Amino acid sequence: MRSRTLKRFFTHILRTPVPDVLGFVALLAALGLLFAYNTAALGYRWQWHRVLRFIFTIRDGGFVPGPLLTGLGVTLRVVAASLVLSILIALVTALFRLSRSLLAQTIARVYLEVIRNTPLIVQLFFTYFVVAPLVGMDGWTAAILALSLFEGAYASEIIRGGITSLPAGQWEAAYSTGLGRRDALRFVVLPQAFRRILPPLVGQAVSLIKDSALVSTIAIYDLTMSGQVIVARTFLAFEIWFVVALIYLVITVTLSASVSVLRHKLLGKYEYHY
Amino acid sequence: MSTTIDKDDKDDKDDKEPIIHVRNVVKTFGNGVRALDGVSIDIGRREVVVVVGPSGSGKSTFLRCLNGLETADSGEIVIDGIPLDHNRKNRLEIRKEAGMVFQQFNLFPHMTVGRNIDLAQIRVRGASTEEARRNTCELLTKVGLEDRVDAYPAQLSGGQQQRVAIARALALRPRVMLFDEATSALDPEMIGEVLDVMRDLAREGMTMVVVTHEMGFAREVGDRAVFIDEGRFIEIGPAAEVFDNAKEERTREFLSKVL
Ligand SMILES: Nc1ncnc2c1ncn2[C@@H]1O[C@H](COP(=O)(O)OP(=O)(O)OP(=O)(O)O)[C@@H](O)[C@H]1O
Ligand SMILES: [Mg+2]
Numbered sequence: 001m002r003s004r005t006l007k008r009f010f011t012h013i014l015r016t017p018v019p020d021v022l023g024f025v026a027l028l029a030a031l032g033l034l035f036a037y038n039t040a041a042l043g044y045r046w047q048w049h050r051v052l053r054f055i056f057t058i059r060d061g062g063f064v065p066g067p068l069l070t071g072l073g074v075t076l077r078v079v080a081a082s083l084v085l086s087i088l089i090a091l092v093t094a095l096f097r098l099s100r101s102l103l104a105q106t107i108a109r110v111y112l113e114v115i116r117n118t119p120l121i122v123q124l125f126f127t128y129f130v131v132a133p134l135v136g137m138d139g140w141t142a143a144i145l146a147l148s149l150f151e152g153a154y155a156s157e158i159i160r161g162g163i164t165s166l167p168a169g170q171w172e173a174a175y176s177t178g179l180g181r182r183d184a185l186r187f188v189v190l191p192q193a194f195r196r197i198l199p200p201l202v203g204q205a206v207s208l209i210k211d212s213a214l215v216s217t218i219a220i221y222d223l224t225m226s227g228q229v230i231v232a233r234t235f236l237a238f239e240i241w242f243v244v245a246l247i248y249l250v251i252t253v254t255l256s257a258s259v260s261v262l263r264h265k266l267l268g269k270y271e272y273h274y
Numbered sequence: 275m276s277t278t279i280d281k282d283d284k285d286d287k288d289d290k291e292p293i294i295h296v297r298n299v300v301k302t303f304g305n306g307v308r309a310l311d312g313v314s315i316d317i318g319r320r321e322v323v324v325v326v327g328p329s330g331s332g333k334s335t336f337l338r339c340l341n342g343l344e345t346a347d348s349g350e351i352v353i354d355g356i357p358l359d360h361n362r363k364n365r366l367e368i369r370k371e372a373g374m375v376f377q378q379f380n381l382f383p384h385m386t387v388g389r390n391i392d393l394a395q396i397r398v399r400g401a402s403t404e405e406a407r408r409n410t411c412e413l414l415t416k417v418g419l420e421d422r423v424d425a426y427p428a429q430l431s432g433g434q435q436q437r438v439a440i441a442r443a444l445a446l447r448p449r450v451m452l453f454d455e456a457t458s459a460l461d462p463e464m465i466g467e468v469l470d471v472m473r474d475l476a477r478e479g480m481t482m483v484v485v486t487h488e489m490g491f492a493r494e495v496g497d498r499a500v501f502i503d504e505g506r507f508i509e510i511g512p513a514a515e516v517f518d519n520a521k522e523e524r525t526r527e528f529l530s531k532v533l
Contacts, residue, residue, distance in 0.1 A: 167380075169376060169378055169380040170380060170382065172343055172374075172376070172380065173376065173380035173381070173382070173439075174382075175342075175343060175369060176341060176343065176369060176372075176373070176374035176376075176443070177369075177373075177393065177394040177398075177442060177443070177445065177446070178366065178369045178370040178394045178398040178446050179393070179394055179397060179398060180366060183397045183398075187382075187393055187397070188382055191384050192382075192383070192384055195384070
């Protein structure tokens with residue numbers, strides 16, 4: 001019994017990104033050693049003891065988050081909001097592209113072309129400096145909107161792919177049993193498409209987390225911005241950027257790993273193929 | 275509460291009027307293939323019409339035009355008094371009236387067998403979950419799978435899946451059933467169980483259009499047989515006559531190859 005659970009645990013682990021992560025951490029350690037060696041030669045004085053208080057401090061027996069954790073909080077909030085909004089945008093765009101209405105198709109095409117052929121940072125600046133003042137939007141909204149529009153474009157192509165890759169027979173069976181287009185989508189097509197697109201969608205969410213670092217350029221005090229400020233004040237460049245990178249790594253890996261572990265629950269018990 | 279194909283409660287229209295009326299139907303695909311080249315047939319209530327012909331002759335296209343999966347370029351199709359035209363509502367009505375069974379079963383793999391059959395009853399007919407499930411269980415009993423209501427399609431054999439697909443096609447109590455090579459994807463030992471279910475349906479008086487390569491079955495169950503080649507109905511006649519005594523040379527040639 002015990003060994004079976006253990007075995008299942010290990011097969012689970014092997015299917016998650018954990019082995020990759022372990023390899024990556026080993027690589028980081030090796031690089032770190034190399035760095036330490038070279039920086040010693042450069043005369044860089046490591047001051048890891050000064051770093052902790054930027055993460056958190058214990059004052060009067062209480063836990064007080066430092067600027068890095070506060071920044072992480074901002075990053076997570078921006079990411080969470082953008083994730084929800086971008087999925088909504090993506091779903092609507094995918095359905096627009098697949099719709100028979102020429103207008104809907106055109107709107108979707110123009111949106112996709114604009115987003116995918118301009119740099120994210122330009123989109124952020126455009127939203128923040130041009131659109132936001134015109135409509136009276138605050139920086140947060142601008143950041144979330146720009147990120148959602150950007151990731152939504154890519155996610156919509158993933159969703160569209162998931163829908164179109166479904167065998168035509170599923171649509172036909174749905175229609176033949178008397179279901180209309182909307183019910184066919186809702187009960188037959190989308191639930192199956194969801195199973196196919198979950199993994200690439202998680203990859204897109206990881207991109208979103210990384211891309212969110214760019215909101216620091218429009219004065220949002222996210223994790224990256226906090227790191228920048230601390231480095232400017234303390235010159236602890238190596239230590240702080242190490243920590244910041246590590247925090248990003250932890251959240252992206254946690255996301256991917258938890259989804260692959262939860263996959264079974266999210267997708268139902270039965271795997272099938274065509 | 276009758277869930278069998280006892281259609282007496284529905285048969286309010288004239289019994290002699292054809293339930294399927296097809297006149298000069300032409301269907302051309304985008305690539306220029308003329309899959310149906312002006313076909314006509316009238317099919318009466320309770321009649322079983324078997325359609326045979328070589329690969330690519332237009333058999334599937336004919337069936338798919340009958341329930342609106344394909345739109346004919348020209349011609350006239352009327353099912354049980356409902357004309358199949360560009361009116362979306364008519365199209366939906368006709369799909370309720372005509373159940374379709376595919377070669378590849380096309381069950382919804384993410385739903386249990388029960389849910390596969392419940393779905394349209396709930397969404398299209400507005401049945402309650404309990405009502406739908408009761409009917410589903412009766413349909414499953416009919417196809418001999420009452421104990422598999424909670425199984426997923428992937429857990430069933432091909433023959434069982436096809437029987438579920440037949441039950442699903444019957445869920446809205448259609449007046450017409452269309453079978454497109456329902457046994458062609460099956461291992462030989464499973465063909466019989468599916469043909470048995472189809473035979474029962476025919477005996478109960480279901481109007482059926484059956485595309486099949488099972489010539490023995492076609493001759494036995496078919497009232498009339500249609501031989502189709504290159505998008506045309508080359509020969510239509512009583513099944514026994516077409517199979518044993520075809521008038522057309524092309525029919526005889528085809529049958530001699532497959533029999
Ligand atoms: N969606 C489509 N697009 C283009 N051509 C098609 C399409 N569907 C069918 N055809 C063509 O129309 C003709 C008739 O096809 P159909 O599938 O009706 O034949 P069939 O008699 O069912 O053949 P089989 O016995 O192989 O199933 C064929 O030449 C086929 O290539
Ligand atoms: Mg065919």
